[in-house]
Structures are given as structure tokens and as C-alpha cells.
Amino acid sequence: MTEKLTVFWDERVLLNDTGTAFGEVPASPLLDVTEAHVENADRVRNMRAVLRNGPLADRIEWRDGRLASHDELRTVHPEEYIREVADFITRGGGYIESNTVLSEEAWPALLAAAGTSLAAVDAVLTGDTSLAYALVRPPGHHAQPQQAEGYGVFNHAALMAERARAAGLKRIAIIDWDTHHGNGTQECFYTRSDVLYASLHMRHGTWSATHPQTGSPAEIGVDGGMGFNINMELSLGAGDAAYRAAIDQVIAPVLRQYHPELIICSSGQDASAVDPNGRQALTMDGFHAIGSRMRELADELTDGRLVLVQEGGYHLSYAAYCLHATCEGLLGLAPELDDPVGYLPDDPRHGDADIRLAQSYLARFWRF
């Protein structure tokens, strides 16, 4: 069992000021009191704080992140798109699409998020550590190669997977439990079998013309990627037990047959019971279970090589606590923090029908 979790952090991820909003869209003129855009610097400040100040503090090694280079960004995103985003910021920024805000200071913030994600995967690829976490913002999993979305511009998980491929690894699994479907990551690898993408998410469907992916379990990949895109879509309010069952009955069996050499996790906490952007009712127990299952799968399949990148999670306090619970699971430790909101009963069979449906689409490719 790994003793330490190595967390990569770069202060510059705080620089993008997303301002005030009504959740994620411009603030309403009908209201007196505005609030911060849900994707804001305080989210990750609190995540860093709970890891520094909580029971796990002495199990965590902090490392500095860095800026990504253009060459590194180009492993996923075309040059013209990178330039478009940089020019948009130089012209003063604003909403680059319906819910993604970039301020005048956003460029170094975006490069720091991408570079710090790459620093984390590099540490695992070189054997410096086997368990690393890139604590960055904004989320990256909605970013398609040429389309910013969902607060993000560059797809960090995809950049990390391409880095691992360039280092010679032949099979990489990305497991994504942000409550939203990682449509950008799916798009990056939809035709490929060298990077298997598996997402656990709430049923939300497509949400704009630039977001044609639905997250349905019927989206299994195309051509050589057929069978290597796993969409474990769960009904609203799924709960802890449904997530545990979905991992045990869909994700884990596929991974055991795929034999990845590295597991990359898109780690979000917006499936929590009180998240402003999620409806999945997970508690700290559920996040602890996800963390411990990822640790077990990595120990069994990848010599323990496991790297995570921060995605969503928008309740300023509870997302931080759920991250702490996830990390306790990753380290094989019992939960130590009391859960201030996890008191509602859970339905242990809530996910059954969704799990059977996902298995039915995948049964041509994998044994369950």
C-alpha cells in the first residue's frame, strides 16, 4: 500500500477570475444579491486547505506544478484553436462559450492547469511516485480538441493520456466520476483502443449544438475504438450504493480484461448530495469507496500506478470534504472526518436497471 499521496499544485490556477454569475450563466438583473460563478478559485483553495489541515496532512507530499508548453498542448489541441483562445483572452476575455468565462489573467492559469496535470503524470511515469493528484482548475473533461466548454479550454486527462502514450505505454484507462459526462475526453479517443475511456455520470444528455455527445451507454466508440468507450450513465439521485455497484459490475470487469498499464482518473466531487451542479446524492462514504476501489484496481492491474486530475465539485465546503474522503480511500485509510450532510437513506438497488443497460451495450466486447 502506498504510504503517500503526491499532490501537484500551482498557485497560478487561481488567476482566472470568473466573476459573479447565476450559477454558471451571467447574473440575473431580477435579483439583488449575486454570487460567484460556480467555477471559482475558492473551490480549489478549500480543497488545498482540507488536504493541508485535515487528518491526511502528514500523508501528503506537495510538489510544484508548472506551465504547459504549446508543443504539449498540441498533442491534443490544434494550433489554430490554441491561438484563438489566446487571442480571445488578449482582447479582454469574457464568456468564450455559454458557461465558460476567461478573464484577462486566464492564460497563465490555463497553462498552469495543463502543465501541473502533466507534471503529475510525469511523476508517475518516471517512477518518482505511484500515486499522484493534480489539484487544478478549471475542469478539463468537457474540452474537445477544438471546442472550449464546461468552464474548461484544455483537456487535462487527454493531455496526460497522450503523455503516457508518448512515453511508450500501450493501454491507458481514463476513469471519470465527475457527475457530468466527459464528452470532451470521449471525443478525443472515440476511434481508439489505446486509451479506454469510462465515465460514471448522471443522465443529462446533450446541452448545446457544440456538444453532440449524449453520454448514453449506446455511445461505445467507432471503428477501432468500438467497445473502448464506456458510458455508465446513472439516473438522477443514484447514490453511493449505485456508484459502488456500477464500478464493481461494469468498470472493474472491463478494466480487468483491458489490462491498462496506467489508470488516469478524472476526479470530480459534483456528484455530491449538495452540489449546485449535480443531482447524484453521493456522500463522503461514496467518495471514499470510489477512492479505495481505484487504489485496489491500480494495485491489481498497473503496479499501483494511478494519477488523478481535479475536475468539477462546486459546493465550497462539501466538495473539499469529499475530496478528502476520496484521498483516504486512495491511501487505504478509514474515513476520519464526520460527514455533515450524509444522513439521508440510500437505496442499494437504485442503479440496477442502468447497470444492466450499460452491460447490454458492452456485452459484445467484454464479459460481465
Ligand SMILES: [Zn+2]
Ligand atoms: Zn461536472
